[in-house]
Amino acid sequence: MGILLFGILLVRPSAGQEEVSLSMEGAIVRALERNNLIRSSRFAVEKARWDRKHAWSMLLPTLNLGTRMSRIDDRTFAERDFRRYFGPELADQIPQTVFQTSYATSLDLSVPLFNAQLMNGISLARAGEEVASRTERVGREQLLFQVISGYLNVLKAGEVLRLQRDYLELTRLNLEKAERLQRADRYSRVEALRWQVEYKQQQSAVVSSQAGLRTASTGLGRLLGAEEGERIAVEESVPERLLRISEELAQREDTEILRMGQVADGALIEGNAALAAGRAGEEVSRLSHRQAKAAYLPNLSLSYSHAWRENNTLAMDDYSPKTLMVFLQVPVFSGLQNYTAARSAYYEYRQSREELADQVQNTRFLLNDVVSRIVDLKAQRELARASVELGEENYRIVARQKEQGRVSNIEFIDAKLSLQNAQLSEVTSHYDLIAATVELHYLLGEMESLIE
Template sequence: MFYYACLMYIYAKPTSESRRSSMRIIRILVATLFFTICLSTTNGQTQITRSVVSMEEAVNRALKQNNQVKASQYAVLQANWNKKNAWTRLFPRISFNSAYTWIDDSTLALRDFSRYFQDPNLPFNIPQTVFQNAFYSSFILTMPIYDPFLINGLSIARSSESMASSLSESTRRTIIFQVIRTYLDILKRKEILALQQEYLELSGLNYEKAERLYEAGRYSMTDALRWKVDHQQQKSIVTSSESELRSGRIVLSRLLNGKQGEFFDVEDRISPPLLAESDNLLNLSDLDLLAMIQIDDAALMQANAALAAAKRGEEISETSYRNSYNAYLPVINLTYSYAWRENSTLALDDYSPKTLMVNLSVPVFTSFQNYTRLKASYYEYKKTQEEFYNHMQDIRFVLTQTVNKLVNLKMQKELSKTSIEFNQRNYTVIEQQKEKGLVSNIDFIDAKLNLQNAQLTDISNYYDFIGGMVELYYLLGRLDKIIIR
């Protein structure tokens, strides 16, 4: 609005000097406004930072910064304090109680009989027992002597702490596995993208050459369109690979708990222990690979943290079920109190009772509440038990599938190397024949695509084998063997 007002002011002035002066003022105002808008836009944008990390650095950062890892660590601390709380319930408790009582005059007159016997000639003296102002204070000590619920609660707290520790270790291993797998996936995508970009550049040159030959009358429209289609296919493949690479980097940033605008890229190398272990695994026979997963249930539970946590959950369910029987047992508590009363004076009177009481509580009839609770706990325990056995069978199934995948990838790696050697020679021969005009464009494009697919398959087999090995070691609890932290 101010801008339009200035324009009206300019054209209202008859002199050219005043008009030029006003135009200079408007230019200054417009420049200031533009600078302010640009500055506010820049401040509103999030600053983007990119960091290159090695596999070891990525794992270390994830173990320190990942939200799931930190949450599992807090869960362990919580379970530890819950166990301490269960211990404290077995110890005595002391409470201080204080009460002040005031009664009105009419009530005092009705209750205080001593005022009616104030005659000094009476042979007896009735003391005052009711006061208008009364103070009563006491210390009460309460201690459980036998309480099966508290004892089993301590057992549950111990099992809960063990389960929290197992879950924390399982979360830690899962995050390590996800970081390594994402790291390897990014490396694979980068190599595939580099190879596809080379073929994109080559297909672009071939397409330009086909266009020139078509314009010169040496190529038909069909031949030129074939090269154009090949070039468009390569562009589509490169675009798709770039999207997958970006997605992998976003996943890595999420695992490393990157801040807003903070992205991570990976070094173009694999951890040496990981490569060494991959070579060792590659040299094993198929029977040796299958023997790696032939372990008993106890060893598998000790190796797999997630399975160990599930076992702790089953133990907690069993303890809760056994705890239901305690509803039929007696509860014995000890209570001791020491009290004193102050009535209408600042000095303590002689009323200081000391009371020791042992309370025995035995349930006789609870309207079948204990029985129904017992049956519900039993079926909860059986459900947890079946879920644990199912989880164990799932782990064994995944182990078998992983080893079978490694066995197949070993053979695929050998096949892909042979396929690359064959397709490279075939592509070289067809390229020479094409220059002599002995083969068609279709044959040449097919040879090029076959070589490209063989190279892409070899890259995928290489990283898939390492990723399969990482998954196997993750399931067997051996990730620390392949990572330097």
């Protein structure tokens, strides 16, 4: 079926509104630029990258410079300064160790030598970065699928509305003709009323189609971030690349199309963005379980301190004691905290595995459903095309016979309705087949191939 060219405005023109005309590719670009969730996922990726760097930084030495000032009262100072118990000649020879106002300064270096939780934290941060990256891809492919599907819905609703309006106008002309013939006593009142009922039915169909177009337009506008007072116009037809891919799929044998749903679990998980993100999340759960078990392992660290002895001046000009220490911490009993945390993490890991398995089964069900639908839509489209050809020929014959008075008014209306329904079925099956093609590519993780 040739694509009928038409222009559709998502919102009726009104004063003060700005019109933006977008192709499908333009709509995709705009959605990717303006969608809040896409921007949020990009920030999530950046956060995950810095989380990984932070995990590495936890293994680096830390160096701190500390200074302490203290002041004691006169009585306490007098009690602590033992030099007062000696004579003046000895007091000058004994170094002062107690000061009423004193300062102490030290440089402290700490180096982790072995810490299983810190090392596992690096793997956990890497897995978190993978989850963020996969989640960003999920959001992008979901948005591509939604925008393309929404764009197709607008085109489909617009073409259906155009057909309904054409038939409404044709019915109006026939109604006026029937009323003239009734006034000339060439038509009965029943025949005129039949055309009036048909006209009301066509009006109802137009109103319903307008509502469908408004709904489709509103949905697309939401995806594109339409602002207040902004009107978005879509282009007249489906992009050639998408049409070509859909037609190439329709030309395949039914068995070949059905085999497209028979994908191995590994390939399906790797291709489908949501499943890949789920597997990355499962890996995070596994590493979280390992992180909890790492609490049972000992920690080894090195500490070095270079200090200046406490005196009554900020100047670091006194004796400098140096201290080197190695700390070994072995967890013996933690009140079952480590055990309960490890068990909780284990069951969280098991939960994520089961959720991923269910997600794979659900995706496989959707994949088999969409390939079956494509096979069905192929047959429906061929039937609709044959029905349109038959309906057009039948309508021409009945129209000639009606002019000759050989058929009744009801038979003529039935022929017109038959042609109308066939044309609507052709439009519906055509766009539904394209939409099913898009859904197939979405489930297989091949959305990028639909974009030029």
